[in-house]
Amino acid sequence: MTTLLQLEKVTVKFGGLVALHEIDLTLNQGEVLALIGPNGAGKTTLFNLLTGIYRPTTGSIYYKGEVINKLQPFERVKKGIARTFQNTRLIQGMTVLENVLIAHRQCNTEGLLSSIFLTKKGRDRREAATQECIGILALVGLEHKVDELAGGLPYGEQRLLEIARALVSKCEVLLLDEPAAGMNAIEKKQLVEKIRHLSKEFGIEIILIEHDMGLIMDISDKIVVLDHGIKIAEGTPAEIQQNPQVISAYLGGEDDLFEWE
Ligand SMILES: Nc1ncnc2c1ncn2[C@@H]1O[C@H](COP(=O)(O)OP(=O)(O)O)[C@@H](O)[C@H]1O
Ligand SMILES: [Mg+2]
Numbered sequence: 017m018t019t020l021l022q023l024e025k026v027t028v029k030f031g032g033l034v035a036l037h038e039i040d041l042t043l044n045q046g047e048v049l050a051l052i053g054p055n056g057a058g059k060t061t062l063f064n065l066l067t068g069i070y071r072p073t074t075g076s077i078y079y080k081g082e083v084i085n086k087l088q089p090f091e092r093v094k095k096g097i098a099r100t101f102q103n104t105r106l107i108q109g110m111t112v113l114e115n116v117l118i119a120h121r122q123c124n125t126e127g128l129l130s131s132i133f134l135t136k137k138g139r140d141r142r143e144a145a146t147q148e149c150i151g152i153l154a155l156v157g158l159e160h161k162v163d164e165l166a167g168g169l170p171y172g173e174q175r176l177l178e179i180a181r182a183l184v185s186k187c188e189v190l191l192l193d194e195p196a197a198g199m200n201a202i203e204k205k206q207l208v209e210k211i212r213h214l215s216k217e218f219g220i221e222i223i224l225i226e227h228d229m230g231l232i233m234d235i236s237d238k239i240v241v242l243d244h245g246i247k248i249a250e251g252t253p254a255e256i257q258q259n260p261q262v263i264s265a266y267l268g269g270e271d272d273l274f275e276w277e
Contacts, residue, residue: 017044020221021066021189026075028061028245035061037245038075043189043238046219048211050232053242054265059225062242063191066223067099068092079189098187100178100195108167112158112177115166116149119181149184155218156180156210172203176210183214190214192224196231204228208235233257241265 023041027034036058043049051059064070065077068089076083079095087095106115153159156176161169166177175195182190195211196204208231215222226232232239233253241249241262249259256262 019044020080022078024076024078026065026072026077028058028065028070029073034245036065036242039242039247041240041247041250043221043223045188045221046215047237048215048222048224048235050236050239051223051225051242052229052232052239053248056244057242058245059242060193061245063099063193063223063225066092066097066189066191093185093187096186096188097191098182098185098189099191100175100182100193106166106174106177106181108165110166111163112153112166112169113146113149113162115177116153116180116184117145120145120149120184149180152180152183153177155183155214157206170203172199172207175199175207179210179214183220187220189221189223192222192226194226195224196226196228204231207231211235 019042021041021043023039025038025040026036027038028036039058039062051062053059061070065072068084068087068091072085077085079092079097084092084095107118110118150159150162153162156179158173158176158180161173166174169177179190179192179195192211196207199207211222211224212235214220224232224235236253239249239251239253239256240247241256241259243265248265249256249262251259
């Protein structure tokens with residue numbers, strides 16, 4: 017198995033507050049990892065650390081064997097680490113295809129100048145980009161909606177469109193921040209199938225923060241449980257469900273971790 021991403025004793029401090037404490041983590045190609053834990057556990061901090069918004073106070077982040085601690089967010093996107101946001105950032109008044117084409121242009125800077133499109137070479141390049149984007153939309157199951165306005169799509173499909181936008185950046189690691197938020201049961205089921213498909217068929221590694229425990233148990237190869245910045249458990253869904261430390265960390269909490277359908 018190829019290891020893509022690795023954290024070695026990563027600590028993040030904000031002043032005196034330790035948001036993450038000596039976190040070790042190894043992720044392999046094609047794995048789906050879920051991050052869970054109560055509010056304030058450090059989940060969002062870990063995402064921000066991976067995308068380069070925060071840097072480790074101590075410890076190292078490796079991507080394909082290279083230390084990426086100091087890389088800027090855009091440099092990490094270029095290397096293949098992409099994320100979606102909790103609130104969608106689609107351009108509502110543009111079509112599905114246009115939304116993906118824009119993301120494509122942003123990461124293919126040589127094709128940026130619109131004047132280039134006046135030349136034959138430019139037109140060919142645009143046609144190739146369009147075909148590539150339609151192919152990616154097909155991966156998430158939106159190929160029949162290319163000409164519809166993004167703002168008119170049901171919520172679940174808007175989330176899929178966001179994933180398509182991340183995929184055109186040729187990501188190898190996809191970070192999903194609550195991808196199922198606001199979805200109904202059918203949309204959630206479809207999302208689980210699409211995410212599984214992407215990870216297994218294309219070897220994309222997916223890390224998600226999600227509160228829907230049923231979905232997490234369905235989708236994840238591995239679950240990491242954070243509590244007050246400490247990794248209290250790591251394992252398969254079956255292992256996590258039986259982990260006494262995890263159960264006690266959640267017992268009596270407002271949202272009972274293991275109360276799902
Ligand atoms: N930029 C920041 N400055 C100061 N403290 C922060 C910052 N970001 C997060 N924290 C603190 O770090 C801890 C972990 O927060 P966070 O990663 O948002 O947790 P979670 O996403 O699991 O709810 C919390 O105590 C939070 O208040
Ligand atoms: Mg958070």
